[in-house]
Amino acid sequence: MSQQTHVLEPNAGGASTSTEHMETRGSALVLPHGLALLIVMLTYWTVDIVSPALPSIKDDLTLSAAGAGLVFSMMFFGRLLGNAPATYLLGRSGAPVTALVGSLLLAGGSVLAAISPASEVLLVARIVQGAGVSLIVNAGLRSILKSRPAEGAAMTYFGLAATVGGIFGLQSGGALTDTMGWRTIFGWSSILAIAVAGITLVSIRQVRHAVDGSAGQLPAARRNPETVRNLAAPLILNFVVFANYSVWVVLPLYVERSYGASAEATANLLMVITVVHLAAAIPVARLIRRTGSDRVLVLGLVVALLGTGLVLAAPSLMWMALPLVLYGGGQIAAVNAGGDIVLQRGAGSSRAIGLLRLSSDLGLVVGPIVAGAMQDAFGYGAPFVALPVLTVCSAVAAVYLLLIRDRRQAPS
Numbered sequence: 001m002s003q004q005t006h007v008l009e010p011n012a013g014g015a016s017t018s019t020e021h022m023e024t025r026g027s028a029l030v031l032p033h034g035l036a037l038l039i040v041m042l043t044y045w046t047v048d049i050v051s052p053a054l055p056s057i058k059d060d061l062t063l064s065a066a067g068a069g070l071v072f073s074m075m076f077f078g079r080l081l082g083n084a085p086a087t088y089l090l091g092r093s094g095a096p097v098t099a100l101v102g103s104l105l106l107a108g109g110s111v112l113a114a115i116s117p118a119s120e121v122l123l124v125a126r127i128v129q130g131a132g133v134s135l136i137v138n139a140g141l142r143s144i145l146k147s148r149p150a151e152g153a154a155m156t157y158f159g160l161a162a163t164v165g166g167i168f169g170l171q172s173g174g175a176l177t178d179t180m181g182w183r184t185i186f187g188w189s190s191i192l193a194i195a196v197a198g199i200t201l202v203s204i205r206q207v208r209h210a211v212d213g214s215a216g217q218l219p220a221a222r223r224n225p226e227t228v229r230n231l232a233a234p235l236i237l238n239f240v241v242f243a244n245y246s247v248w249v250v251l252p253l254y255v256e257r258s259y260g261a262s263a264e265a266t267a268n269l270l271m272v273i274t275v276v277h278l279a280a281a282i283p284v285a286r287l288i289r290r291t292g293s294d295r296v297l298v299l300g301l302v303v304a305l306l307g308t309g310l311v312l313a314a315p316s317l318m319w320m321a322l323p324l325v326l327y328g329g330g331q332i333a334a335v336n337a338g339g340d341i342v343l344q345r346g347a348g349s350s351r352a353i354g355l356l357r358l359s360s361d362l363g364l365v366v367g368p369i370v371a372g373a374m375q376d377a378f379g380y381g382a383p384f385v386a387l388p389v390l391t392v393c394s395a396v397a398a399v400y401l402l403l404i405r406d407r408r409q410a411p412s
Contacts, residue, residue, distance in 0.1 A: 029094020035203050036143035037161040039099055039196045043136045044165030046106065046129070046189040047075065048274070049173035051248050052267035053182040055256045060182065061119045065253050065380070069372025072249045074123045076364035078109075078130020079137070083361065086138035087354035095139035100200040102135025107193035114186035129189070134357065136196060142353055145343060154343060155336040156285040163277040163332075170274060174267030231352070234341040235359040237297065241334040242363030244304060244387055246371035247273075247327065251311070253372075254380045259317050272321045276328030284333045288340060296337035304330025305391040311384045 031039070050072060058068040082102070089098040109128030116122040140161075145154040176184045248270060255261040255269060288296050307327030314320035339356055346352020371383040 029096060030143035030146045031095050031099065031139065031200070031203055033144065033147040033157075035199055036095070036140045036147075037157060039103075039136055039199055040140040040144075040158060040161040041165040041168075042192050042196050042199075043106070043133055043140070044162040045169045045172070046110065046192050047133060048166040048169030048248075048270075049176075049185045049189060050075070050169075051252060051270055052170060052174035052263045053177040053185050054249065054252050055266070056177050056182045056263060057122075058253070061122070063119060064372075065250075065375040066369065066372035067119065068253060069246070069249045069368040070123060071119075071126060073365045073368040074126035075130035075133065076361045076368075078127035078132075079134040079361040080130070080358065080365055081127070082131035082134025083138070083354050083358045085131075086135045086357070087350050089135065090138060090142055090353070091350045095143045096200050096204040099136045099139035100197060100204065102132040102137075102139065103193050103197035103200060105129070105132030106136065107132070107190050107197065110186045110190035110193055114183050114190065125186075130361075132193065134361065138353055138357055141357070142350070145353070153285065155339040156281050158339075159332060159336055160278065160281050163274055163281065166274045167271065167278070170267045170271050174262075174264040177263040231342055231345055231355060234297075234338055234345070235355055237301075238335075238338040238342065238356065239359040239363040239366075240390060241301070241304075241331065241338055242360045243367030243370075244308065244331065244391060245364060246367035246383065247308065247311075247387070249368040250371045250375055250380070250383045253375060254311075254384070255317060255320070257380045261317060265317065269317065269320060269324065272324040273328035273331070276325050277332045280329045280332050281336070284336050287333070288337055293337040293340045293344070296333050297341065300330045300333030300335075300337060301391055302330070303327075304334060305388045306330070308384055308391065309388040312381050 030036070054068045054072060057063070057071055058065070061067075063071070082105075086098060086102070089101065106129055109125045109130075109132060112128065113122055113125035116125055141154070141158050144157050144161075148154050148157055172188065173185050176182075176188065251269065252261075252266045255266055261269070284296065284300075304327050307323045307325070307330055310323035310326065311320060314323060342356045342359075343352055346355070371387070374382040374386055
């Protein structure tokens with residue numbers, strides 16, 4: 001992804017003063033902390049509302065498991081496409097305008113999904129939804145990072161807001177699908193998107209007045225961020241962590257085929273993961289501050305590995321909750337630690353945020369497509385064998401790249 005973040009770089013001969021000023025002004029336009037958390041929560045409500053409906057969408061539109069995976073992952077493909085525009089808008093226009101544009105895209109994509117006559121139209125609508133989500137999420141994370149820059153703090157607040165939204169999404173998604181059909185979840189998503197637009201409209205004027213009142217007192221540039229090459233290792237690991245979220249696609253299909261689970265029962269299973277995310281967020285933040293993000297990342301990957309692999313050993317839906325507790329705890333630790341590594345090494349720049357969301361969304365696109373193809377080719381339980389293997393490899397890479405490499409580079 002091509003972008004410029006001149007504000008964090010020293011001025012060479014004054015040539016980039018204007019661009020730096022524009023970047024700094026755009027970066028100063030952020031949402032108030034409470035409103036940023038609110039729009040992140042509402043946005044993730046629209047993201048997680050779809051998972052319980054996937055079996056119904058699959059049956060109604062006569063899709064394969066891979067096709068159902070596409071319905072899920074096309075939103076994240078849209079998020080992938082939206083990362084570059086989001087980074088540009090954040091630097092030039094600020095977080096409120098970025099979130100407003102995103103909310104309009106999300107609303108339009110949700111309406112199109114609700115009325116889509118065929119799977120092809122639904123997939124296009126999901127891409128539009130994803131582009132909107134990308135803009136909102138980038139704006140929200142930028143605003144949260146601005147108000148809570150301490151190690152681990154921004155990812156913790158962001159994760160808490162996203163998890164609360166996920167809880168609402170799962171519960172409403174299962175209930176709406178069982179009572180009124182899967183199209184209603186997209187109608188409700190459009191209402192949530194309009195609410196986000198209203199919040200950002202209210203905040204835009206207030207934020208601009210605050211920035212104008214402090215003209216000439218713009219914050220000093222933070223330390224120079226590391227190069228993209230030095231961020232490559234944590235970005236690759238972040239991609240693997242988010243690819244492991246394909247469990248949200250393969251689990252509903254697996255439990256429906258193996259246990260005849262309803263959409264509401266599936267939502268309750270996914271709720272286990274979400275509640276663990278919520279409960280573990282603060283302890284994970286404390287662990288990051290105490291032991292460092294790199295070690296927490298490795299620990300999270302190992303625990304997520306155990307949880308994923310034990311899904312197939314569960315004799316019933318009730319017992320499946322136990323491995324999902326491990327999976328949820330490991331994933332939230334890996335997500336928050338991996339994200340914190342990128343944000344801290346990238347000095348909180350727009351580029352670091354954009355690269356973090358890019359690697360996350362790429363994992364959320366590739367993971368479900370590959371996992372769905374595995375289910376079609378090898379059976380509905382196949383991803384629960386393959387994903388732990390991938391996690392083992394990534395954990396080994398994490399140990400080498402983030403621990404051993406740093407020790408070797410340390411001065412003797």
